[in-house]
Amino acid sequence: MKRIAQLFFAGLMVVLLSACAGASLRxxxxxxxxxERASGHxxxxxxxxxxxxxxxxGLGDLSHASVxxxxxxxxxxxxxxxGGLTKIDLLQGLIVKRIMQSGNAIGGSISQDGRIVVAQNYxxxxxxxxxxxxxxLLSEVPAEYEPGRFSKVVGLADVPGNKFAYALFDGGExxxxxxxxxxxxxxxxxxxxxxxxxxxxxxxxxxxxxxxxGEDGIALLDLWQPEKGGRKILEKYxxxxxxxxxxxxxxxxGWSVAAGRAWLPAIGRHEVLxxxxxxWKETARVAVKGQPxxxxxxxxxxxxxxxxxxxxxxxxxxxDTLTGKVVQTLQPGKAVLHMEFTPRGEAVWVxxxxxxxxxxxxxxxxxxxxxxxxxxxxxxxxxxxxGRIGF
Amino acid sequence: MSSSAFLPALLAILLDGLATAAWxxxxxxxxxxxxxxxxxxxxxxHGLTLQGGLGPALLPATLAGKPVEGLVATIMGxxxxxxxxxxxxxxxxxxxxxIVDKLMAGFPE
Numbered sequence: 374m375k376r377i378a379q380l381f382f383a384g385l386m387v388v389l390l391s392a393c394a395g396a397s398l399r400x401x402x403x404x405x406x407x408x409e410r411a412s413g414h415x416x417x418x419x420x421x422x423x424x425x426x427x428x429x430x431g432l433g434d435l436s437h438a439s440v441x442x443x444x445x446x447x448x449x450x451x452x453x454x455x456g457g458l459t460k461i462d463l464l465q466g467l468i469v470k471r472i473m474q475s476g477n478a479i480g481g482s483i484s485q486d487g488r489i490v491v492a493q494n495y496x497x498x499x500x501x502x503x504x505x506x507x508x509x510l511l512s513e514v515p516a517e518y519e520p521g522r523f524s525k526v527v528g529l530a531d532v533p534g535n536k537f538a539y540a541l542f543d544g545g546e547x548x549x550x551x552x553x554x555x556x557x558x559x560x561x562x563x564x565x566x567x568x569x570x571x572x573x574x575x576x577x578x579x580x581x582x583x584x585x586x587g588e589d590g591i592a593l594l595d596l597w598q599p600e601k602g603g604r605k606i607l608e609k610y611x612x613x614x615x616x617x618x619x620x621x622x623x624x625x626x627g628w629s630v631a632a633g634r635a636w637l638p639a640i641g642r643h644e645v646l647x648x649x650x651x652x653w654k655e656t657a658r659v660a661v662k663g664q665p666x667x668x669x670x671x672x673x674x675x676x677x678x679x680x681x682x683x684x685x686x687x688x689x690x691x692x693d694t695l696t697g698k699v700v701q702t703l704q705p706g707k708a709v710l711h712m713e714f715t716p717r718g719e720a721v722w723v724x725x726x727x728x729x730x731x732x733x734x735x736x737x738x739x740x741x742x743x744x745x746x747x748x749x750x751x752x753x754x755x756x757x758x759x760g761r762i763g764f
Numbered sequence: 765m766s767s768s769a770f771l772p773a774l775l776a777i778l779l780d781g782l783a784t785a786a787w788x789x790x791x792x793x794x795x796x797x798x799x800x801x802x803x804x805x806x807x808x809x810h811g812l813t814l815q816g817g818l819g820p821a822l823l824p825a826t827l828a829g830k831p832v833e834g835l836v837a838t839i840m841g842x843x844x845x846x847x848x849x850x851x852x853x854x855x856x857x858x859x860x861x862x863i864v865d866k867l868m869a870g871f872p873e
Contacts, residue, residue, distance in 0.1 A: 410812060436812030454811055477816060495817060525818065542818065570818075570847070586847055618842065618849035621808050622818060683805045684854065708804070726804070 401446045402716065404463050405755035407724065407731055408438045408451075409748045410710075415451065416747050417466055420715045420722075420755060423733055423743045427466035433457040439480040439752055442759035443505060444487030449754070450505070452481040452492055460508060463756070470508050474501055482531045482764065489555050491529060491537050498523035500539060502555055511555045518544030518562075528572020528583055528625065530763040532596055540569035540583040540592075547572070547583055547594050547603055563603040565592035573625040574763030575635075575650065582606075584625050586640055593653060606653040607637070607646055616641025621682035623666050627763035631674030632694040638665035638679075645679060645692065657697050662688045667711065670694070671736060672718035672757075680709045680723075689723060691739070701739050705732040710750070716757035724750035790859055798859055799872055809847065814871060818847060827868050835864045 403421040413435055417427040432438075434455035441450050448469065449461040456475035461468055477496035483489070483505065490505045499515040516524040524541035532538050535552045545567055550560045567587025574581050574596075583592040590608040595601060623638035630636075630650050637646045639658070645668055647657040663685025669678050677692040686708050691701040706725025713722050720742055723732045731750050733742045758764045790798065803812055809819035820826065827835065839860040842850035851860070866872060 434811070434813050434815075436807055437817060454817065455813070455815070477811075479817070527818075568847075587845075619847065620805065620849050622847065727800075 401463050401756050406449055407747050407750050408435050408752040410435045410751040411749040417463060425745055432459050440754035441481055441483045441764055442756050444759055446756040446759035450490050452478050458492055472508050482529045482537055484531055484535045485533055486535055489552055493526040493529035493539055495525040498525050500526055502552055512558050514550050514558055514560055516541050518546060527570060530574040532574050533578045538581040540565055540572045542568055547592060563594055565603060566605060570622050571625040573627050573629055575630050576627050578762040607648055607655055610639060610646055619664055621666055628669045631670030636668050636677045638668050659692055659697060661690050669712055671714055678712050678721060711752045713753035713755055722753045724753055726750060790862055798863060802863060822867050824868055824870050832864055836860045
């Protein structure tokens with residue numbers, strides 16, 4: 374009888390433990406979140422089931438919000454327009470901590486070692502470093518490019534060595550701040566050009582590129598040899614022709630490099646510019662439907678997906694990197710704001726703001742795999758970003 | 765002032781008031797579109813809450829004292845040397861007037 378009781382209890386323990394494990398043990402590799410820009414909410418999503426699994430509110434003004442992930446891919450750091458910085462636990466589906474770190478922010482990044490989260494701010498212009506565990510302020514670098522003059526900061530990206538590269542819209546410079554000592558960052562300055570609007574680090578962490586709004590060209594800095602200084606590539610791509618109006622600024626990130634080339638939005642031209650990623654000489658340009666906003670390579674680099682500024686923001690086009698031609702034109706919905714590939718790129722999620730939904734496409738067949746209702750969706754961020762340089 | 769001069773003057777004032785009011789109201793359905801355009805598309809640079817971003821804030825306090833015609837001209841023609849594009853392809857002059865009017869008073873949700 375005693376033996377039977379022992380067996381019974383052992384069996385009960387296994388049942389309890391496995392039930393417990395089923396509920397609490399889970400990876401985050403197929404999770405992510407979608408920003409609801411108008412309602413101050415985020416919707417947490419699962420890219421395996423292609424379903425939302427939680428919704429969290431109280432995040433403030435999320436227009437132009439962006440997200441980076443902790444190195445264990447469990448926590449999302451959401452940077453809101455109003456300067457809010459919110460740390461979310463993807464597994465528990467709740468806010469761990471929330472602070473107001475500035476008056477007007479535009480995004481952020483996380484350090485190579487995962488210990489420092491840095492926010493980039495418009496007002497007051499500069500960057501601020503926080504402990505990723507506690508969100509306690511560690512240090513800040515005001516973007517004072519001339520005595521008493523502060524610049525809006527754009528294009529913040531993490532680079533190896535616990536450094537961050539970013540550009541100064543008003544100051545026309547690229548700055549690289551070294552946070553080896555998180556409380557005493559050391560900053561180097563490089564000339565960029567007129568009005569850098571965003572920036573990116575190549576996936577290997579070697580080159581920082583800042584797109585310029587005020588002139589035709591892109592500023593390039595070799596982070597392996599910064600002593601050589603910055604230079605300009607794709608200069609005068611507009612060939613002196615009058616620019617078309619730009620109704621929304623393009624966005625750059627490290628997804629721009631594919632098949633040995635960089636694929637970049639032109640400013641004021643309905644073109645994607647293509648440059649060799651070794652020589653940085655222009656190799657081609659691809660005519661597209663409108664002013665490109667996001668020009669995003671699939672994880673394997675075979676495809677480039679492009680969305681557009683108002684009034685062409687109902688379209689998405691796909692470029693085949695082998696032929697350099699547009700191979701597909703899609704209409705996912707009204708006001709397409711963002712796209713995100715699943716970690717290995719079999720699917721892409723597209724947000725259609727004015728249709729209040731996220732549409733999921735098969736990247737091979739371009740067939741729609743599903744859609745999920747989300748209020749005014751903008752940015753889509755999957756945890757695969759956690760392991761990438763420049764995010 | 766004699767009554768013969770007073771009446772035309774009064775008429776002029778009334779007509780002036782009428783003219784100001786005449787541009788003021790796009791149809792309700794169009795107003796909804798304009799509010800959406802300002803909040804969402806202008807908002808991509810000026811912020812959904814219009815507190816500014818790459819572009820300046822468009823709140824009553826920041827716009828106070830600025831000449832209305834200048835603001836309308838900026839919306840319609842853009843501003844050279846800045847990222848502000850011209851919106852004349854998508855807006856009538858009256859509609860830009862209405863937007864400026866609403867921005868200065870506190871823009872509807």
